[in-house]
Amino acid sequence: MISLLATRLTSVILVMLVVSALSFSIFNFLGDPVNNILGVNATLAQRDELRVALGLDQSTFVQFWRFVERAVVGDFGVSYRNRQPVVDLILARLPATLELVFCATVIALAVGIPMGVYTALKPRGLVSRSLQFGSLLGISMPQFLIGMLLILVFSVELRWLSAFGRGEVVKLGWWTTGMLTTSGLKALIMPTITLAVFQVSMIMRLVRGEMLEVVRTDFVKFARARGLSDRAVYLTHALRNSLLPVITITGLQIGSLIAFAIVVEAVFQWPGMGMLILQAIEFADFPVMAAYLAFVGFSFVTINLIVDLIYLAVDPRLRAK
Amino acid sequence: MSQLVLRLKAFGNSELAWRFRNSPPVIFAAVVLIVLVFCAAAANLIAPHNPFDPATLNIMDARLPPAWIDGGSSTYLLGTDEQGRDILSTIFYGMRVSILVGIAAVAFSMTIGVALGLIAGYLGGWVDTVIMRLGDIQLSFPTIMIAFFIDGVAKIVMPIGMREEMRFYVVILAIGVADWVQFARTVRAATMIERRKDYVAAARISEVSGVRILLAHILPNTIGPVLVLATLGLGVAILTEAILSFLGLGMPPSQPSLGTLIRAGNDLLLSGEWWISLFPGAALVLLVLAVNIVGDWLRDVLNPRLR
Numbered sequence: 001m002i003s004l005l006a007t008r009l010t011s012v013i014l015v016m017l018v019v020s021a022l023s024f025s026i027f028n029f030l031g032d033p034v035n036n037i038l039g040v041n042a043t044l045a046q047r048d049e050l051r052v053a054l055g056l057d058q059s060t061f062v063q064f065w066r067f068v069e070r071a072v073v074g075d076f077g078v079s080y081r082n083r084q085p086v087v088d089l090i091l092a093r094l095p096a097t098l099e100l101v102f103c104a105t106v107i108a109l110a111v112g113i114p115m116g117v118y119t120a121l122k123p124r125g126l127v128s129r130s131l132q133f134g135s136l137l138g139i140s141m142p143q144f145l146i147g148m149l150l151i152l153v154f155s156v157e158l159r160w161l162s163a164f165g166r167g168e169v170v171k172l173g174w175w176t177t178g179m180l181t182t183s184g185l186k187a188l189i190m191p192t193i194t195l196a197v198f199q200v201s202m203i204m205r206l207v208r209g210e211m212l213e214v215v216r217t218d219f220v221k222f223a224r225a226r227g228l229s230d231r232a233v234y235l236t237h238a239l240r241n242s243l244l245p246v247i248t249i250t251g252l253q254i255g256s257l258i259a260f261a262i263v264v265e266a267v268f269q270w271p272g273m274g275m276l277i278l279q280a281i282e283f284a285d286f287p288v289m290a291a292y293l294a295f296v297g298f299s300f301v302t303i304n305l306i307v308d309l310i311y312l313a314v315d316p317r318l319r320a321k
Numbered sequence: 322m323s324q325l326v327l328r329l330k331a332f333g334n335s336e337l338a339w340r341f342r343n344s345p346p347v348i349f350a351a352v353v354l355i356v357l358v359f360c361a362a363a364a365n366l367i368a369p370h371n372p373f374d375p376a377t378l379n380i381m382d383a384r385l386p387p388a389w390i391d392g393g394s395s396t397y398l399l400g401t402d403e404q405g406r407d408i409l410s411t412i413f414y415g416m417r418v419s420i421l422v423g424i425a426a427v428a429f430s431m432t433i434g435v436a437l438g439l440i441a442g443y444l445g446g447w448v449d450t451v452i453m454r455l456g457d458i459q460l461s462f463p464t465i466m467i468a469f470f471i472d473g474v475a476k477i478v479m480p481i482g483m484r485e486e487m488r489f490y491v492v493i494l495a496i497g498v499a500d501w502v503q504f505a506r507t508v509r510a511a512t513m514i515e516r517r518k519d520y521v522a523a524a525r526i527s528e529v530s531g532v533r534i535l536l537a538h539i540l541p542n543t544i545g546p547v548l549v550l551a552t553l554g555l556g557v558a559i560l561t562e563a564i565l566s567f568l569g570l571g572m573p574p575s576q577p578s579l580g581t582l583i584r585a586g587n588d589l590l591l592s593g594e595w596w597i598s599l600f601p602g603a604a605l606v607l608l609v610l611a612v613n614i615v616g617d618w619l620r621d622v623l624n625p626r627l628r
Contacts, residue, residue, distance in 0.1 A: 015458050030478065136617075140610040142560050142580075144567045145602040148587060152595050163591060256463035263564055267587070278568060281473040293470065300461050 008308055012301050019297030024067045027077070027290035028060075076291035081283045086291045089276060095175050096166055097272030100264065101257045103192040108199035109250065115200070116207025117239060120215065131204065138201030143260055147194040147267035154190060161190055164269035191268045195260060199253055206249055210242035244315060251307030255300045340622050350614035357608050361420050364413035372406035372414060387596050402585065402597045411582055412604045418578040419608070422492055423559035427551050429497030434504025435547060439535050441505065442512025453509065456502040467499035468561055472570045485573045492571050496561050503550055511543035549623055552616035556609045563605055579605040 034047050034056070042050075051057055058066075070076070076086040115135075119128040155163035167183030169176040178184025214220060215238055223233045262274035269275070273292065280288035332338055341347060360367065387408075401407055441449040459467065472495040479487060515521065516539065524534050565571035566580025567587075574581060579601045586598025 011457065014454070015461055018458055026474065030474070136613060137606070137610060140556065140560075140613050141606050142563050142567070144564070144583065144587075145599075145606065148583075148590055148598060148602065152590060152599070156591060156593055156595075255461075256465065259463040259466040259469070262469065263568065266568055277473075281476065281570070284477045289473070296466065297462070304461055 104195040112203030120211030135201035354611040368410035426496035434501035438505035438508025442509035471495040
């Protein structure tokens with residue numbers, strides 16, 4: 001188990017090294033830190049002075065090390081576009097995206113797992129077949145199209161929900177939440193559904209596949225032979241053993257949810273990190289791009305590590321080795 | 322010629338063909354796919370209008386609804402967009418771009434992946450470790466995120482004059498690079514099994530060069546699963562391209578894909594002109610759905626574990 005943790009940790013360090021190297025290249029080679037601070041009208045002498053002060057006359061390796069040192073304490077410089085510290089921009093946008101991702105994950109699990117169990121136990125039924133087809137549609141449909149359909153029905157035709165923004169938000173320290181006001185919750189509905197559809201389909205297909213395999217195994221046959229009720233056999237014994245890969249995939253999918261949130265945020269004008277990075281690319285705002293990359297890389301690595309640890313905790317076979 | 326006929330007959334009697342004939346949904350999906358690809362390939366012949374010829378566009382015809390809705394005109398079956406272009410025709414042309422980018426991107430990632438997989442599997446040792454480690458690192462990021470970043474950075478770095486004409490290649494590169502790992506993994510695993518077999522040893526003894534052994538002897542034996550991956554990857558590549566274009570990072574309005582068309586119509590959605598974005602959207606879903614159904618079926622049929 002300790003060796004397993006050690007390999008995981010080395011790979012984490014490796015990934016973070018690559019990510020920070022990429023992030024550093026965007027920040028340093030594409031962007032120009034001197035122009036960033038002084039503006040384009042500074043004299044040559046001023047530039048040279050700042051260049052030395054910033055350590056830009058040093059070797060690339062030293063600069064990279066300094067970049068990492070500053071990044072660790074959250075200093076990614078100043079945004080080209082609105083002259084604010086990049087870390088403040090990201091922290092201001094973070095809650096909007098995380099709330100969206102969190103709600104979508106909860107919905108995906110709450111809807112996807114029961115649907116997967118149902119389609120596995122009654123594979124020939126009409127409901128199962130339509131769910132199966134629906135899930136294929138769900139993974140073939142781009143998020144923006146789902147969002148646009150929802151806007152057309154609920155905003156343009158029925159006029160029930162607003163098509164953009166977060167609604168009213170409440171400040172809790174630096175965190176802003178839309179989950180405490182009615183308008184905030186209403187604003188969450190459509191983006192959450194849009195983001196969740198793909199995940200629901202995926203988890204449903206996964207649970208279905210796993211259940212179909214587990215139901216064939218000997219211990220399920222034995223449980224049935226013991227005279228346990230169907231409910232106990234399927235929900236306690238079979239489902240529990242089907243959920244292991246679901247943990248992994250759900251965890252890994254949180255990463256793609258953050259990626260797909262860019263699309264959903266663009267459709268609903270949701271003021272999260274996705275909108276931030278889209279604007280950063282549009283205006284060639286390199287410090288923001290570098291910080292976003294480092295931040296996203298760090299979150300993915302952390303999520304992967306947590307998933308591994310959970311896996312270790314729930315699967316006794318891994319611990320025994 | 323007669324040999325070709327014999328081969329076709331043999332294929333017709335194969336299990337693959339038998340299974341195909343006995344799964345109606347797959348036949349339906351395949352027919353839809355063929356029709357869509359035909360419409361895209363023959364866009365300049367069968368499209369009712371040429372949407373890219375400014376001389377034929379009339380601004381008075383802009384934003385007409387589909388023919389069956391009040392105010393629609395029978396000349397424009399699915400209505401017109403902001404510039405008075407026929408939606409049905411732009412869909413045909415857009416689908417052509419979407420399919421081309423999708424196929425090229427998959428071919429690109431397949432080439433990189435197969436090459437690296439062969440090298441890693443055949444040489445082993447530190448080369449193998451480096452290549453597969455690189456793959457592991459890349460896999461900890463979603464492909465869409467990688468494509469998004471390559472595309473975004475390329476968009477900024479390129480000289481302004483070249484941006485539009487180079488978009489096609491940049492998008493292919495971005496999606497292609499993002500998706501090589503699964504090809505490499507599959508080919509590497511197969512190569513490691515193949516290289517221990519007698520025919521490889523025989524080839525080595527006959528002093529056949531390593532490159533030739535890899536390309537002429539080992540590669541053909543690993544290609545089956547690669548083709549399944551490529552079919553499934555095509556659906557993903559077309560979707561990824563649509564997402565990039567929708568975000569304004571993909572194909573430019575001068576050379577629109579389905580995603581670009583949807584993006585253009587998105588702004589008009591709130592004023593109720595849904596047909597400008599939703600018809601290209603429907604075409605996109607139909608295309609990806611058909612590809613996915615055929616791909617899923619191929620995977621199930623060719624995967625011996627599931628039989």
